[in-house]
Amino acid sequence: MMDTVIYDQHDAVAIISMNRPDSLNGFTTELCADLLLAIEKAQRDDSVRIIVLTGEGRAFSAGADLKQGFVGDRTTQGKLLFEYAPVLTAIAQIPKPVIAAVPGFAAGIGLSFAMHCDLLVMADDSFLLSPFTTISLVPDGGANWLLVRQLGYHRAYQLSIESERVSAERCLELGIANKVVAKDELRDATIAWAKELSKRAPLSLAATKKVMRYAMDNDWFSCFTMEAEEQEKLRASDDAKEGVAAFFEKREANFTGK
Numbered sequence: 001m002m003d004t005v006i007y008d009q010h011d012a013v014a015i016i017s018m019n020r021p022d023s024l025n026g027f028t029t030e031l032c033a034d035l036l037l038a039i040e041k042a043q044r045d046d047s048v049r050i051i052v053l054t055g056e057g058r059a060f061s062a063g064a065d066l067k068q069g070f071v072g073d074r075t076t077q078g079k080l081l082f083e084y085a086p087v088l089t090a091i092a093q094i095p096k097p098v099i100a101a102v103p104g105f106a107a108g109i110g111l112s113f114a115m116h117c118d119l120l121v122m123a124d125d126s127f128l129l130s131p132f133t134t135i136s137l138v139p140d141g142g143a144n145w146l147l148v149r150q151l152g153y154h155r156a157y158q159l160s161i162e163s164e165r166v167s168a169e170r171c172l173e174l175g176i177a178n179k180v181v182a183k184d185e186l187r188d189a190t191i192a193w194a195k196e197l198s199k200r201a202p203l204s205l206a207a208t209k210k211v212m213r214y215a216m217d218n219d220w221f222s223c224f225t226m227e228a229e230e231q232e233k234l235r236a237s238d239d240a241k242e243g244v245a246a247f248f249e250k251r252e253a254n255f256t257g258k
Helices: 029-044 076-093 109-116 143-151 153-161 168-174 183-197 202-215 220-235 238-249
Strands: 005-010 013-018 050-055 098-102 105-107 119-123 127-129 165-167 179-181
Touching: 005 029, 013 029, 013 183, 029 076, 050 183, 076 109, 098 105, 098 109, 098 183, 105 109, 109 127, 109 143, 119 168, 119 183, 127 168, 143 153, 165 168, 168 179, 179 183, 202 220, 202 238, 220 238
Parallel strands: 013 050, 050 098, 098 119, 105 127, 119 179
Antiparallel strands: 005 013, 127 165
């Protein structure tokens, strides 16, 4: 049982919802631990092919819960390294695609969590916010790495130091968001998209995620080499044979993940 997270499943889609609406899903030690458990649960379940990460109530997340964020013996550095980093690493390393569905707003480390997912869907009235300079802190949770790679240094630095609210439509223009939908349709539209993606070959989804994540930090030839290695393994899979057969037989493929 998880106190701060709701775990649900629709067909092949696991929905992991941060459930601290009274604090706008502010991050605490408990929320980080429960998110990690939820991701592990989705990882272990072979019936789950896609994960949706969202927040209950008016926001995806307002960031760290400052009322509880400095409680306990752990330092701020320790919290980042030993509470947040394991969850963010799990999102990056789990072979299954993770889609963030952002209602309201994602601020602070909530922005980092949303951007760290593989795909991002935003409600039409939502926004992203990096508010750190207003409280004399530095963007964290990997936000500097994410924003600079997405926007380039000058735009990322401006966005952060001005604490600019980046609207959903602007996120779509900048390539941060994949889709923008009506706020009342956010969850249903994201789950519907996830269900469509779950029909794709799971081994292919996993390999593509692995290589593209690797490509962000490595040179062309090492990426090319990884592609070749992954392609060799995929080509020998039952799913590849099924995909080719379905193509020639003009039918939908039935992928099993083998």
